[in-house]
Amino acid sequence: MRIVVCVRQGLDGELGPFDAAAYEAALQMKGAEVTLLSMGAPRTADLLSRLSRLGAKEAVLLSDPLFAGVDTLATAYTLSLAIARLQPDLVFCGRQTLVGDTAQTGAMLAALADLTLVSGVMATPREEGDKVFVATREGERQLSLPALLTFERIHALRLPSLRSRAGEVKTVSLAALGADPTRTGLAGSPTRVIATAENEGGRRRCRFISPAELDGVVRASLGKRQEGIIPQNGCENKLPLVLSVGEAPLTYAKAVAERVTVLRDCQADAVIEAIRRDCPAAVLFGTDTAGRECAARVAAVLGLGLCADCTALETDGQELFMIRPAQAGSIMAKIKSRTRPALATVRTLSQESAEVVVAAGIGAAASLDRVRALAAHFSASLAASRRAVDEGLLPYDCQVGLTGKAVSPAVYIAVGISGAVHHVVGMSRAGTVIAINPDKNAPIFDYADYGIIARAEDLVF
Secondary structure, three states, X not given: OEEEEEOOEOOOOOEOHHHHHHHHHHHHOOOOEEEEXXXXXXXXXXXXXXXXXXXXXXXXXXXXXXXXXXXXXXXXXXXXXXXXXXXXXXXXXXXXXXXXXXXOHHHHHHHHOOOEEEEEEOOOOEEEOOEEEEEEOOEEEEOOOOEEEEEOOOOOOOOOOOOOOOOOEEEEXXXXXXXXXXXXXXXXXXXXXXXXXXXXXXXXXXXXXXXXXXXXXXXXXXXXXXXXXXXXXXXXXXXXXXXXXXXXXXXXXXXXXXXXXXXXXXXXXXXXXXXXXXXXXXXXXXXXXXXXXHHHHHHHHHOOOEEEEEOEEEEOOOOEEEEEXXXXXXXXXXXXXXXXXXXXXXXXXXXXXXXXXXEEOHHHHHHHHHHHHHHHHOOOEEXXXXXXXXXXXXXXXXXXXXXXXXXXXXXXXEEOOOOOHHHHHHHOOOOEEEEEOOOOOOHHHHHOOEEEXXXXXXXXX
């Protein structure tokens, strides 16, 4: 079994958690021949060399000054040329990186390289004879090879043995790869970041209450879910026609369009046909798995710019300006597309089955039984911060945040959570946020409607 693992060096110089999980899964495949594949500056070779000590047969680095400035489509195109040369049975990718956070490159690469796509993989693939099976959140399925899998953060990457040696790192230039310079680098990237700003979103005005008031505040907040993420309003000039793929992006579409067409068939072929027939100025998709995969395939097939996970839209009547978080949610980027129609996935609410979510942080490690009792009292779902999951307090399925899931209950109760930005982005769509922490200066209180300065064992319910 030949496996190529696509990895990207993070801003800290290391491998992100999703890519690490993908690489570990490849190493767990018995008898597999593993190749690491990356795009980046020459210094990325040092990371690949270190990673090769874990078991990869070789590492390939696509590096050329002309590759600089690539967006997701140009990245996928360039990687697809390397995949065509390597001819793997399987391509493993992390769900997303923490640099761009788009979760789109893998799906685009699958489309351009003509690979079966399986997203949200939850376990190392299982082989039975000549058959390969993979588990996702939707259940297990047999793979049709060659295939590309995107992995959730299901594994921690092993450490190298003392006797391990680094493998060869092959650096490949644009010319050696045979890439079309008009389809890669800045020239081949249809999206452009035109402005960035520090992310101040999600902040709330916190009112501090006593532990005895918790029960009453929760009861009063039940049913008060957010109506949805509100797009940018006040666009004096609007786009003539916007296509909404499904109902989920409809609110966004109406905010920036004079006329909106809703396409209820979310298959890529149907969207492509509608684009060619109606010539919309923009096409909007939801951020569920189906929406992301459809958007990525449409962008790859038509060579269009795609902006992922937008939280607001603006227009001057000619251009669509798409606003989204980046770099682990720390900044907001304003982006436009050089191609028409502009494509975007827009952040829409995914309703929780439970009205209340109770989340445990590492600060509640000694009081986990009390947190569980609190969740049971409110018939709540249990959630966790990344550190709580990393320490084994709760399983990964419970993790909320950038490297976990986003939730949108009526009430979110954060117990012993500090308030790191990568957790806040996952809970920001809750109707009411209640933070419980003994540290009155904890950042979590900046993102809460109500605050209780207490430990879990001090709670009254």
